[in-house]
Amino acid sequence: ITSTTTSSTTSSTTTTTTTTTLAPINPLTIIQWLFDGDFNDVYGTYNGNLVNNSNVTWMSPGYAGYGSSVCFLSANYMLVNHYLNFTSISFTISGWIWIPASLSLSGNFIVFFGHCAVPSQDMCLHIVINGGRVFLGFFSDDLTGGTSLTSSQWYHVAYVYDQSSLRQTVYLNGIDDGSRVAGGSYKGTASTLTVGAIPSFGTGVTTNNGFIDKLTFVSRVKTSAELLDEATLVAYYPFDNSYTDLGPNQFINSTTVSTMFDSSGRFNQALLINSTNSSYFQTTSFYYLGQTKYPYSFSLWIYPFVNNGTILQVSSSNGWCVPMIGFDISGRLTIQTMGSNGIYAASLTSEILPLNQWTNVIMTYSTINGIQLFINGTFMVGNNTATSYSASGQITTITIGTCLSPSTCAVNTTIIIPSQFRGKIDELKIFSRELSLSDIGQLAQVTSLYTFGPSxxxxxxxxxxxxISNLNGVGVNSPSYxxxxxxxxxxxxxxxxxxxxxxxxxxxxxxxxxxxxxxxxxxxxxxxxxxxxxxxxxxxxxxxxxxxxxxxxxxxxxxxxxxxxxxxxxxxxxxxxxxxxxxxxxxxxxxxxxxxxxxxxxxxxxxxxxxxxxxxxxxxxxxxxxxxxxxxxxxxxxxxxxxxxSASEILDDATLTTWHSFDIIPLQDSGPLGLIVTTNDVTLIAGRVNQALNFNSTSSYYQIQSFVLLGTSNHAYSIALWVKRTSTGGGTLVHLSTQTNGQGWCVTLLGFRSTGEIVATNWASSGQEVVGPVLPINVWTHVASTYSTINGMRFYINGIYNGTTGVMSYIAAQQAVILTLGNPIAGGSCNSSSIVTSVYSGSLDEFRVYSRELSATEVYALANP
Structure with missing residues (x-):
């Protein structure tokens, strides 16, 4: 990173300018150890070596039904003698763990990952299972999960640290299991990584390990949706001219007999099954489907040529076998599973699926709701008179298109006809969870069914x-406003x-x-x-x-x-x-x-x-x-x-202070607070996303009021928008003030220098700014400025980190403030650092303000809609 810092003083203000010419925060690091008989990193950089002796225990297969997993003995561990820079980075560490029945959970550390030279506060990263719970430790600044683990079961665990907010979060099987804000940032400087032990702890900690599989490190915050899929999207087959599993486990154990690909799939290509004899696709290695009472879901698109046969069958090598999705003797779509007292099923009562037409079919199971069938996102029928699932206790196999053992597969009890299906299959997804209603709507491409607003x-x-409605309230004992x-x-x-x-x-x-x-x-x-x-x-x-x-x-x-x-x-x-x-x-x-x-x-x-x-x-x-x-x-x-x-909806409700898509008249705030908008001489034109706001007059402006948290000193914030300027030189993009005329306590937060560089500013005891590049004329460019007391102000261009002020305070007006886009109005003499406070000429789109610091990943997502 190369930067130049200068200061200039006028009669009223001092401006500190930071011009950054090269600015990656830290390149993204991805590490993955599969432990398939060795300690190598899939990407070849962070390969490990066994320390202390050559004996470890391998268990085959691992979670994914192939390869292996590793259990380190109490005396040994894996050492990675390659430096990993933890300075100013966020990270996510995730993987699978199996705790043997012989291992006592109390008083033991099961060590997943370590980065620790010295055991002192915020200097020693230890990712472990502690007392039977997931545990993210910085040393004396730690987070313990809320759920107690049990033995003899695979768990997906994930540990997330967001450096921008100091938030530590742990996940168990894809579900948030605990979160806290750390007392300080992680400052560890160890030159090595360890798996299976933390040598610097000495003899004060008893280490006994379970089996570890597919341990992954990535130097960013993975979203809750990513981790939920990593833990519970067991397999995903899009059938786009390939039988490859594109899910997180990348299963490799699949076979096909007499199948083809059809170019007219629901999405791209599809699997074609059109034989009167044995024709099917089969995939194996499913651990959770073999576990009694464990939830599961299947989602797929079907295009039946006839309403007959078995669409999806689950089986195992010990003879356990159930056709789970298919048609009954009357041609009605049916779902069924094996309960403690035999097969129980649910069939469409009168509807017959249309032939030669794509239909989304989802089957879910949980001990709460039993089995349920959804057609095109709509709940159709279920059976919760029995809610058990008596599984095989073994790794299971899924067969698509037929029942391979009709003479033995749930014989005399199956409602589904154990025969050949004829038609097309697309977008097969297998989950180890009961899908939520919003999940189902998204998979069926009908998201509006379960995403309505407040009542x-x-x-x-x-x-x-x-x-909104008629639940009007009445004050008791004269409350005021x-x-x-x-x-x-x-x-x-x-x-x-x-x-x-x-x-x-x-x-x-x-x-x-x-x-x-x-x-x-x-x-x-x-x-x-x-x-x-x-x-x-x-x-x-x-x-x-x-x-x-x-x-x-x-x-x-x-x-x-x-x-x-x-x-x-x-x-x-x-x-x-x-x-x-x-x-x-x-x-x-x-x-x-x-x-x-x-x-x-x-x-x-x-x-x-x-x-x-x-x-x-x-x-x-x-x-x-x-x-x-x-x-x-x-x-x-x-x-x-x-x-x-959902969690993402709640996060937006809490922190998306305002959002303006500029897509409809009247122009309004589409964010959760619905802030007041005032406009003058602006029009709508074709935008980066749908429509955009055009400024083509010296009197044009777009004003939003008022922002309470943005007017609070040291409160985190983020500003993001698309910019397409039509002229060179200076101009105001975002102006902050306490008065509607642009005056009062005021500062220009975003704009252009006279020489065309885009500039982001903030205010401490003096003006602070980061200078970006000259933006091209008539080209859409995404711009984002973020602030927190930990990182100071950061500036992003087209989703790429551009520069920072470094750590700084934000001294605000300490009252609600107003943002004016495209024009300082009468605030031309307010502090603007090196921005020329003239009227902006061009268009703006997708303007957002958050009351938190967006991560680099979130900024990148906004810049790549």
Whole structure:
């Protein structure tokens, strides 16, 4: 990296300029050890060697049904004598682990990965299973997962560190199992890596290891969706002129008989099965399908020539065999599985699938819901009278297109006809989880089915009305309203606990046997008591009949009564807005709480909630003794959505402050807060994504108000947009001010120098800026500026890191601020560093502001829609 720093001083300001000419943060590092009889890195760089003796235990096959996995003895480990630079990087470490039945979990470290020269705080990375739980350790700055592991089972584990936010997260089988913000950044400088032991710990730690398979390191934050697929998308066959598995496990054990590829697939090509004799595709190595009561799902597109035969069969080498998807004797599509008392099935009641037409078919199984069949994303039929799955206990095989052993495969009990299927198959996916409704909608290409918005919204703009539906509230004991709320322009509900103030909603909303999400912004002003109610419905003080979403000992708490979840991170009263979310997924019986967009607690086998009556209260709850427990502080933007929102939706609700796609008239904020927009002399033209905003007049501007968190000192933020300028020279892209005329406390955050370079600025005790390249005329360029106290301001061009100020403070207006695009209006004399504060000429598209620092991966994704 080459940079030049200069300072210039005027009568009112000092500007520090950093011009960066070469700027990769750190090149992406990917390492993968398969442990297929050796310790080599798949990519050939970080090969390992065995230390102390030559004896390890190999188990074959490994998780993927081929190759092997390794178990290090207590005296040995793998050493990688190759330096890995951990300076200022995020990382994800993931893999598979098997704990032998003979191994005691208490008091033992099962060491997955180590980078530790000295055991001192934030200097010693140890990725382990500790006391039977996943454990991400920096040394005295550590995270322990919430779920206890058991022996004799494969688990997928993942450990994630986001350097920009210092957030540590651990995942178990693709599900977030714990998260915290580390006390400090990881600063380890060890010159080697270890697997199976942490030598620098000495004799103070007892190391006994399980089997490890497919250990992967990547120097970025993998998304929760990536890790869920890595853990549970067992295989994926697109059948695009190939039988290759493109899933994360890349199974290689497949065979075919009398099949072809057809050029007219649902997506690209498809598998063609069109023989009256034995014609099929077969793949093996499925571990979880052989485990009793373990959830699974199949998704595929079918194009039947006839409504007859077996589409998908599961079998194992010990003779266990079940046709799971196919047609019954009447030609009705049927699903079935093996329960503890034999086959149980579910068939379409009257519908016959159309021939010579593509149909999406999904079968799911869990012990909660039994088997369920979805056609084109819509639930059709299920069977939960029996919810067991009696599996073979062995590695299983999937056969597509026929039943290979009709004389023995579930003989006399199968509803599906064990015969040859004729037609086309496309996009076969096998999962080791029960798919969610949103998953099913996406796979069937009908995402709108399960992604509708909130059903109720209380904005508290000087009243307690529901702005979407009819669940209007009434203030009790005269609560007041305070301005501004989190939207910067409206109001928020102001509650005084001493006066027992809250809002009650008399209209009945039934939460029983349903999924739901409750979100709100809160600003506590006092937290001296134990309980502070946020949202509740009290039918009775009995199990699963008292819904209470509260703060308990300053922690988020989602209660059904004696069936409750407590979060892990304490809120404070430091003049801070918090976004809180409470999610109940009825389908999976899961309670989840989120703080500022991040999962703060999860509990399975919860509920369902059973209450069917009682008023909703906002800002209090009545406990089991009927004692009122009000909140003390401000509450704003309370929303109720009668479905389980996804983690990515919650993160956007909490941190996507504003989003302007410029696609429709009237121009408006499409973000969750719906900020106020004012425009002047702007038009819509063809954009980078659909339409764009065009500035072609000296009076053109686009103004958004108001931003509460962006006006708070040292609060993280990110700004991203597409730019296509039509002239050279200077110009203002993003101007920040406290007044609508561009004045007051004001600074230009993004714009151009007179010589055409694009510049991102920030304000500390003086102006700070990063200077980018000269952008080409009439070409769309993606630009992003991010800030955090850890990394300072970073600047990205077309998704590629361009430069940074280094660590710096952000001194803000300490009040709600306004952003004006394309024009400083009357704020031309505000601090702009080296930006020329003239009117911008050109177009803008997809303008977004976040109240967090986006990662390099997220910025890259925005730049590559």
């Amino acid at each position: 109720n919204l209380w904005q508290f703009d000087n009243n307690a009305l529901d702005s 305070v301005a501004p709320g989190i939207t910067g322009s409206g109001y928020a509900l102001n509650l005084n606990k001493t006066n027992n103030q809250y809002v009650t909603v008399a209209a009945n909303q039934i939460f029983a046997n349903a999924s739901f999400t409750v979100e709100m912004w809160i600003y506590p002003t006092s937290l001296s008591d134990i309980f502070y109610g946020l949202f509740s419905q009290h039918e009775a003080s009995a199990t699963d009949r008292l819904l209470h979403l509260i703060l308990r000992y300053q922690l988020l708490y989602m209660g059904f009564y004696s069936d409750d979840l407590q979060g892990a991170t304490a809120v404070s009263t430091t003049n801070t807005w918090y976004h809180v979310a409470f999610v109940y997924d009825y389908r999976s019986r899961t309670q989840i709480v989120y703080l500022n967009g991040y999962q703060d607690g999860l509990r399975t086998q919860a509920g369902p909630f059973l209450g069917i009556s009682g008023a909703i209260t906002i800002g209090t709850f009545f406990d089991s003794a009927n004692i009122i427990q009000p909140f003390n502080g401000y509450i704003d933007q309370v929303s109720l959505t009668m479905r389980a929102k």
